[in-house]
Amino acid sequence: MTVAAESDFVQLLTPEGERTEHPQYGLDLAPQELRGLYRDMVLTRRFDAEATSLQRQGELGLWPSSFGQEAAQIGSGRAVQEGDHVFPSYREHGVAWCRGVDPTNLLGMFRGVNNGGWDPDADNFHLYTLVIGSQALHATGYAMGVAKDGADSAVIAYFGDGASSQGDVMESFNFAAVYDAPVVFFCQNNQWAISMPTEKQTRVPLYQRALGFGFPGVRVDGNDVLACLAVTKSALERARRGEGPTLVEAYTYRMGAHTTSDDPTRYRMSTEVESWRRRDPVQRLATYLTAEGWADRAYLDSVEEESELLGRRVREAVRVMPTPDPNLIFENVYADGHALVDEERAQFAAYQASFADEGEGK
Structure with missing residues (x-):
């Protein structure tokens, strides 16, 4: 079964950078907003690359790269409103960026100088969760509390395809459905749970698991930042209206290793990686912007320059982090x-x- 053959696969921007429409998920953004999404993805990718280099240089103990998943994270992250709460796993660097968390604060835990690095209450972005899938239960419980309080907000929980098979996630699906919790489950299906491919994890597409619990699921092109924004925005609005949970499966790809302790060349083919490289989310949006005349070479270069400044700031900040008692x-x-x-x-x-x-x- 190919993704392109699925009628419920939501895509608003093709891999060639051509704009398409979807009958259920419309999106109308100004050129400035589109440029903002491009900037978000470029800066997030540069930060991630710098963190990977810092780990290789011995400055970090470990790093889980988000390379290739920028569209899923930035698109969904920009759909979240100020009063919403985010429960991440450990790879949501782009979502943290959207929530206003300083990138340098993400690195303290991986350097071993703190137990988190930021105040979850400051930006409603909770601490990274290394226990696979447990954040789905945390998010569901929090969303049940939000509903009881009558708050006009929603909750979103992030996890990967591997975590979707954890009992914690299944339990959270059930509780969320039974109590109509205002929560969006955002699964980044990057095709590999470390070395385990998706086809050995499930017999059906992941988004269809929601149907068994009584709430809707939707599969979106996870390398299409516009589609991820539109679908997540719709799901969060549905949650705020009191209509219960939604499962969003962002069909994307982890271009790098699971973490810096992993060697993906031992279990996946280079041809597979190259086929996904042609679907690159950053280049896809750049192509669209330039074709429409909304970004020129000068603008693209300016964003690259800004990303280099970010990389330098991150590098300098990590090396002066104080050693704790x-x-x-x-x-x-x-x-x-x-x-x-x-x-x-x-x-x-x-x-x-x-x-x-x-x-x-x-």
Whole structure:
């Protein structure tokens, strides 16, 4: 089954950069807004590339790249309103950008200097979740609370194709459906759950799983920023109207490794990667903008220059991040403290002090 053959595959911008229409998901953006989406994707990609380089240089312990998934993240991220809440996994760098989180704050956890790096309440963007799929339950519970409070807002949860097989995600689908929770489940199907291809994860397209729980699912071209924006906007509006959850499957591709500890050449063919490279989301929008006369070479170059400045700022910020006190690991374990944690803290302090004693004896 090919994606192009599916009548419910939403696409507003072809891989060749040609604008199309969809009967259900219309979108009318001004040239300035389109240029803004292009800028978002270019800067997000440059930040991601810099983070990957920093990990290779030993400045970060690990990095999960979002290369290739910029359209899915920027499109959906720009659909989120100020009062909405976002529950990410660990790869939503573009969504964080849309929410106003400083890119440098995303790197502290991967450098090992903090447990998150930003205040979730500041921009309604919750901390990255490394436990696969658990954020779907967090988002659903939060959305149920939003509904009980009568708030005019929605919740969106991000996860990948691999996480869609987790029990936590299935439970969240059921709770969201039964309680008409105002939540959008945004699955970035990047074709690979580390080394496991999608066809070995499910017998049906992922978006169809929603039907079994009693709410709609839609598959969108995840490399089309316009389609991702239109579909997510519609799903969030539906949630705010009290009509319950929606599952959005963004059909995209992870161009790089799962994380910097992964070697994708061991399990996927280079021909597959090249076929997806021709569907590049950034180039697709650039082609459309230039064809319509809404962006020229000078503008595209200016965005590239801005992205280089961002890369430099990120690089400099990471290298001056202060090393935290090792004893802070014992803080915030329990709200009111715990005797066993106090004992472990004392043992660790004595262990640290033993190195100082050795130094004095030399």
